[in-house]
Amino acid sequence: MSTYSFTNIIAWEKAHSFVLSVYKVCQNFPDFEKFGLVSQFTRAAVSIPANIAEGYKRLSQSEKLRFMNYAQGSLEECRYYIILSKDLGYIDNQQYNNMIVEIEDTSKLLNGYAKGITNFSASKANVLTP
Numbered sequence: 001m002s003t004y005s006f007t008n009i010i011a012w013e014k015a016h017s018f019v020l021s022v023y024k025v026c027q028n029f030p031d032f033e034k035f036g037l038v039s040q041f042t043r044a045a046v047s048i049p050a051n052i053a054e055g056y057k058r059l060s061q062s063e064k065l066r067f068m069n070y071a072q073g074s075l076e077e078c079r080y081y082i083i084l085s086k087d088l089g090y091i092d093n094q095q096y097n098n099m100i101v102e103i104e105d106t107s108k109l110l111n112g113y114a115k116g117i118t119n120f121s122a123s124k125a126n127v128l129t130p
Contacts, residue, residue: 006056011109015049015071018102022078025099029090037090041081047074048106052113061117068114075110079103 006012022045026038048071055067082103086096 006053009052009056009113011106011113012049012052012056014102014106014109015052015075018078018099018106019045019049021099021102025085025091025095029085033090037081037084037088041078041085044074044077044081047071048078048110052110064117065114068110068117071110072107072114075103075107 019042022042026041029038051067051071051074055064055071058064058067079100082091082096082099085091086093091099
């Protein structure tokens with residue numbers, strides 16, 4: 001018997017992988033950033049898969065989409081932290097490029113998942129209406 005959970009969502013898998021990358025790169029940030037940029041960056045990164053997970057069990061389409069929107073907002077916040085980290089010299093060009101690719105991939109999958117929620121609800125409505 002197979003059980004499904006938020007861990008089966010490809011967007012969640014990619015977001016979780018991004019979180020691990022953020023934690024890894026933040027280990028090399030200056031100590032004085034521990035309660036500044038590191039705290040903000042890791043909090044926002046964790047929020048992406050956490051909101052996907054929380055929205056997964058919501059019953060209504062609007063609730064599910066609200067949590068996907070929260071995840072998208074946190075994703076964009078992380079995009080800024082990647083830029084800031086590069087501009088401050090905390091990450092090099094290779095790390096920057098890798099993180100940008102990860103955030104772009106995560107964004108595409110998250111947008112696709114949100115679109116799937118919308119399309120699924122629309123298809124159910126079409127079946128129910130004469």
